[in-house]
Amino acid sequence: MTQLPTHTEKKLGLVIDLDTCVGCHACVISCKGWNTENYGAPLSDQNPYGADPSGTFLNRVHSYEVTPDEGAAMTVHFPKSCLHCEDAPCVTVCPTGASYKRVEDGIVLVNESDCIGCGLCAWACPYGARELDQAEGVMKKCTLCVDRIYNENLPEIDREPACVRTCPAGARHFGDLGDETSDVSKLVAERGGMDLMPELGTKPVNKYLPPRPKDDQIDILAPFLETVAEEPTGFLGWLDKTLERIG
């Protein structure tokens, strides 16, 4: 059914810390690795070793430069995947019922055996979270690793999305954002977690934690540190003086 549920029991999603992300793309690779060999059609590549390689990915890392009015610019690495919106425009446009939002946990999924590959859901998504697989002709998107998080064949530590499990910086967090007492909800409240393009009214479940303000100055104790030798001594001192004389 492509009508959205009025209420979901949980709001499972990700919290992505833009302060901590180092832009290593490990989440991109682990996502592709897990999802190409588990739920649904594999994530195909086109011309992977040629001049113009492309392929299906469910998670991408952009990098931005942010220049404040005063002070130095900073680089922000920005991972982007499906935000599992509460008011998901991708679901309601689907003509076949292939796209749906689960009542039990709020995950937005595609039933690939119903997908005709019309691409309308990818048009409806403001964030570019859906990619049509060029080999299978079906729409692929983040499943929040639905085949990991409930998978009792995996050790408990692995029952979270592959991107979260692999992140070496601890920049990705997974949990129930509908539960105010959950760790992720507390993190969002504490750090001022934000929505992407809130003006479009999609009500994303995933939140982004803004980068912390950077220190403007170098350490105040720095001037008191012992300075390195400004005047070279010994052989280098002799060389320095000799060269100066010649020059």
Add this chain to the structure above:
Amino acid sequence: MHPAPSIIFFTVFSGLGFGLLTFLGFGKPDYSGFTAFIFFLIAYVFAVGGLISSAFHLGNPQRALKAFSQWRSSWLSREGCLAVAALTVMGIYAIGVVFLNTSWTILGLLGAALSLATVFGTSMIYTQITTVPRWSHWTTPVLFILYSLTGGAFLAGQTSIAAPMLLVLGVFQCVYWIIGDKLFSASGSTIETATGLGNMGKVRMFEAPHSSKNYLMKEMVHVVGRKHARTLRIIGVLCLSLLPYLLLVLPPFYHLISLLALLLHIGGALILRWLFFAEAEHTVGLYYGQR
């Protein structure tokens, strides 16, 4: 947005076909027998041909029948259902006109209404896409219905209706551009809102997530085609509206001139439908520092 030939062909020709069916449903032209058969044949070839063409851009067209199931929420599904209803009702009406020399007026009017509703359904597929501000506006359904009715009047040989409508269509197409050119900026979406980093400063794309174009960029960040947009707008409106109007109004009426005017009109419609897609800017472009 990527101007896919199958979708351009679909929207233009199904629009023309359903436009002609609308006029036929109103009993214009008032023919019966073989002449009426030819008119219905043209309408069905255009409408059905357009619908079949739309299946060519599907990844899995063999499952296309499933697209009739979600009419409660999806305009694409509604459009499919309306098209089938319109073609069925007008098919029965055509049997009366062609073979029995009777026109069932109520059925014809219902068929005309359904045909027009189908065109409205087509337009709503684009209007509902809020991520493309240029489309997500009340002028889009009006534009599609004007295209359909003008072409329909033309194909139905209703020169007295087609001629003024050509001018109305040309003017409205220009209004559509004047309004549409401002809609993306007016929507308020920027690279700053897209990344949420606006309160820190000015945001600029530093490094793309991938080295060559992916599906998202090919499908939704089609910037190359906009290079000649201004020239194409002028050529398009001349072919769509002004030249066919002059050909219909100025010289003494000949069928050959009328046919030339029709071909120009359809050519103009194809050019401008190409632009309808090529000029449409999607919010996902913001993530790539483009529009």
